[in-house]
Amino acid sequence: MENLVYVALFAPFVGSLFASLFGMSERKMFVGYVASALLATAFAASATLAYNLFTTGEVIHVTMMDWISAGDISIPFGFVIDQISVTMMVVVSFVSTIVHIYAIGYMDHDKSFNRFFSYLSAFVFSMMVLVMSDNFAGLFIGWEGVGVCSWLLVGFWYHKPDQAREDNPSISPSWAANEAFIMNRIADLGMLVGIFIIYWNTGSLQYDEVFAQIPYLSDTILTTAAIALFIGAMGKSAQFPLHTWLTDAMEGPTPVSALIHAATMVTAGVFLVIRANPLFAETPEVSFFIASLGTFVAFYAASMALVERDLKRIIAYSTLSQLGYMFAAAGLGAYWIALFHLAAHAFFKALLFLGGGNVMHAMHDELDLFKMGDLRKKMRGTWIYMTIASIALAGLPPLAGFWSKDAIIETAFNEHTYILWIMLVITAGMTAFYSFRQIFLSFHGEDRHTALGFHPHEMYKFVLVAMSPLAVLAIITGWFMGAYKGFIYQLGEGVQYEMSEHTHHLATYLGLIVIFFAVSGIVIAYLKYARTGEKAWKRNEEVEQGFFYKLLKNQYYVPKFYEEFITKPYAMISEVFWTKIDLKIVDATVDNIAKFFYSTGDKTRAMQTGNLSNYLNWMAFGGVLLLVIAAISAMIG
């Protein structure tokens, strides 16, 4: 079993190294095949480990080597395979295998094909380190690793020129990559502080040892540590106010958006909260804040998705919104439900994104929904996949999203946090509306693209076949919720969560309310966008000039606010520091020292007359000077 752990961990790493050998050379198909095969190996290993854990319930601890040991510090490179990490491993390796195969088709015209695979596999390796590590230090390494890979991949098309913010809110891939990296850096500082606080007070970073000491720590320390760790989670999972990077990160290639910015990396924050559940369980105020923030983000992101025209950005908003749901569940103590929603979400969201990638590929990188319409005749496979994914996202039974999301909404009811419950229910309706608005605008209604000169074509067959496991999982994952519950309950009381009797009785009605909201969202979207002929959807300039539309369209002016009140003042301060302090003080000091030596040299050069007599005079002068100094120092000394 121990070997399987290493296979799951290092197969992606080997794939990355292999692909990087060909990083500078032209496209080589076998690079994609090898990387995908290695990812499939990692998935097979993860699945075996999961099966083994399911049947025997034995948690595996592996210590690969001593990593840092100096004085009292001892941080081994260790990995733990328990119910939480194995869930993540299976999800990550599974989705990334499919995304790798998908990318062979999607990136086939890109001249940096090989480089892409080396980054993508490196990302999977970092993510594996993140989820498998048995201590906070290893988690942090993986955390930073995925951050770097995200930066590399968002900025993959770094050669694209900058555009004005009015034309493209994310300006350019390199801009978006930097934004994502810097925002994560801000949050990572919080996370690092949290890790320091933990180490300072417990003397260890191993999860087991840290959590064993929690009862002996004061509330203040626990709360500070929980807040600091959650700040890290907020950055990685793009929670308000550090959320703007996620939608801008859509500048990256679509497989990247599907893998990193929907299914895996952005869920790392949720994973952290679940992983550190003994800590968060002891800090109810922080947990309640997490739940409230999650609910707020769920609603906030969904509202922005209502008016968005960019296909990928809508999916990005829905990711943001679903992450909010996960945090709501985790904050309310239903850790296993959060983890289950994370897994289900990974499947249907990756499917949705990859379908979006097909549309983008077919439309020659055009993402504006207003320029599509009636694509289903030309892209039947993609249409089916995206409809399945959207139903799952909207939360209609019996697809995956219904079970997990309904459980979260039920949790909010169960905890008597009715405001959160109402907001989550409304958000469920909004989710259904915007996801079907997108489906109807792109695949149904009037044909708007032919007039604009687009001739869409379906994606390669093998890509569609490769996507089918995701579609199957998007449908069936929810049916295994009971089995999964039993699986994760083996881990102990920390992750167990049961609805009260009262909620249990009302569960059917609660579910029906959610379904009612979702269905009405879909019906409204259908009436507005899907019809053809007389009642076909038309752009309404009046609405687009309205206050709410503009507010939502401009993302509540948050990016604008950041630009005006953070970026620009920062640039101004930097300018001042550069011209006033750097040039006038730091550089000037260094320059003047050099100038001093130049000028003294220039002046004393006159001594060099070539006349022996003058030299002798100087020599005598020096001798006398030394004598005088010696005499003076003798007198003083």
Next chain:
Amino acid sequence: MIGLSHYLIVSAILFSIGLVGVLRRRNLLMLFFATEVMLNAVNIAFAAISHYYNDLTGQMFAFFIIAIAASEVAVGLGILIVLYKKYGSLDLDDLASMRG
């Protein structure tokens, strides 16, 4: 009574004369003479102090200096002759070929 300090004063005066000679003279040959004066000023000091402490080391040192001075003059004069043959002058102001 002539004491140690008298000898040392004579030595200092001689040394100063030699030093001024080194600094002021322009003729290389005169420079040599001035150096000899300085060396002998030191010799006087050595001999006097050696006598004062009843220690022969100083006088031995003076002999060494005389011997070395003699050989130095021999070598120096040789160089001077070569210089004179080459430039036709021993004036230091004419020999400033290393001007920077």
